[in-house]
Amino acid sequence: MSSEQPLFMSDETVKSLLKWETLIPAVEGAMRDLSKKDVLQPPRLILPIPSKNGALLAMPAFSKSESALGCKVVTSFQNNQEKGLPSIMGTILFMDSETGKLKVIMEGTEITAWRTAAASVVATKHLHVGEKKILAILGAGTQGRIHALAMHHYFQFQEVRIWNRTESRAKALCNELGSWATHYSNKERCVRDADVIVTATYSPTPIVRLSWLKPGAHINAIGFGVKHHNELEDEIYKSESTVVWVDHMEAAQKELAELINNGVRMRGEVGQAMTLSHAQTQSSNITVFHSLGMAVEDVVAAKVVFEAHKEKLQAATRPSN
Numbered sequence: 001m002s003s004e005q006p007l008f009m010s011d012e013t014v015k016s017l018l019k020w021e022t023l024i025p026a027v028e029g030a031m032r033d034l035s036k037k038d039v040l041q042p043p044r045l046i047l048p049i050p051s052k053n054g055a056l057l058a059m060p061a062f063s064k065s066e067s068a069l070g071c072k073v074v075t076s077f078q079n080n081q082e083k084g085l086p087s088i089m090g091t092i093l094f095m096d097s098e099t100g101k102l103k104v105i106m107e108g109t110e111i112t113a114w115r116t117a118a119a120s121v122v123a124t125k126h127l128h129v130g131e132k133k134i135l136a137i138l139g140a141g142t143q144g145r146i147h148a149l150a151m152h153h154y155f156q157f158q159e160v161r162i163w164n165r166t167e168s169r170a171k172a173l174c175n176e177l178g179s180w181a182t183h184y185s186n187k188e189r190c191v192r193d194a195d196v197i198v199t200a201t202y203s204p205t206p207i208v209r210l211s212w213l214k215p216g217a218h219i220n221a222i223g224f225g226v227k228h229h230n231e232l233e234d235e236i237y238k239s240e241s242t243v244v245w246v247d248h249m250e251a252a253q254k255e256l257a258e259l260i261n262n263g264v265r266m267r268g269e270v271g272q273a274m275t276l277s278h279a280q281t282q283s284s285n286i287t288v289f290h291s292l293g294m295a296v297e298d299v300v301a302a303k304v305v306f307e308a309h310k311e312k313l314q315a316a317t318r319p320s321n
């Protein structure tokens with residue numbers, strides 16, 4: 001019997017090993033593999049805890065091509081900000097995919113933030129046709145911040161605008177990010193003329209209106225909150241020019257059932273869109289990526305981090321010439 005103990009990796013260690021250059025391709029591969037049915041990923045279990053304004057989610061996945069097996073347990077507690085804690089906190093159990101033996105217990109708060117932004121980058125790359133000059137981000141919390149960093153890293157936006165319900169947080173975030181980010185006190189002005197929009201809030205009511213959107217705009221709607229689709233007004237879904245994409249159809253059928261029952265058609269998964277050329281998408285369409293978040297993104301991200309950790313150890317023990 002192997003007596004090897006599982007490794008524990010804190011969020012601080014995980015963060016030091018996360019790089020957009022390795023994470024974005026890994027998340028892109030995970031989204032593609034899922035749509036090719038090369039991933040085992042059941043709909044996640046969601047345990048709502050209404051009295052605490054919270055929820056616990058259990059998210060297992062196996063990626064065949066990456067031989068990556070794991071399960072994330074993540075909580076979402078909306079009132080944590082006032083307690084000085086992140087709203088979303090996760091833990092990932094990463095297993096040996098040959099034996100099922102636990103290899104790493106990884107804090108998954110950083111991975112959840114980074115991989116969600118990486119998925120939005122991938123969706124934007126494959127769904128948005130036109131030039132990417134203006135990015136508008138609604139929400140200056142963990143997700144607003146990491147989306148600004150990921151999008152700024154990957155695309156050459158000329159303007160990055162950030163609006164937040166509490167204006168001082170948008171200002172503070174823009175100060176932290178530097179001169180490439182500008183805070184907006186009015187969300188309509190923030191969104192008008194934007195090529196790409198990210199909604200990253202817990203808003204229970206719509207924060208984006210159809211009339212503000214320019215033809216061809218792309219929205220990454222990532223908020224979870226009470227219902228997944230609260231951040232966008234119904235007119236956006238009803239518009240004939242809107243095309244809605246998701247990360248996982250099976251999960252959407254469950255988690256976006258209300259939208260689907262109201263007649264909103266999900267065009268498909270981002271992983272399926274990867275096989276279409278941009279020429280097949282109308283450039284005047286408004287595209288929406290409804291990001292639910294997928295376990296396979298967490299599992300491949302955990303593998304990227306574990307591999308980087310092993311490389312670092314090897315480099316440290318390699319004899320220098």
Ligand SMILES: NC(=O)C1=CN([C@@H]2O[C@H](COP(=O)(O)OP(=O)(O)OC[C@H]3O[C@@H](n4cnc5c(N)ncnc54)[C@H](OP(=O)(O)O)[C@@H]3O)[C@@H](O)[C@H]2O)C=CC1
Nearest residue numbers: 087139140141142143165166201202203223224225291293
């Ligand atoms: N799709 C996915 O895979 C994932 C989705 N998420 C979702 O992303 C969203 C943001 O998460 P995160 O950044 O970690 O959370 P944070 O707590 O860090 O930030 C929350 C943000 O929501 C804003 N907000 C809260 N309530 C309202 C409201 N009523 N109206 C407008 N804005 C509001 C806050 O504004 P203020 O500063 O004024 O309080 C803040 O900007 C959540 O819905 C979360 O569930 C998170 C992880 C993964």
Ligand SMILES: O=C([O-])C1=[NH+]CCC1
Nearest residue numbers: 074076224292293294
């Ligand atoms: O996929 C995920 O980890 C989450 N989605 C919504 C809250 C956390």
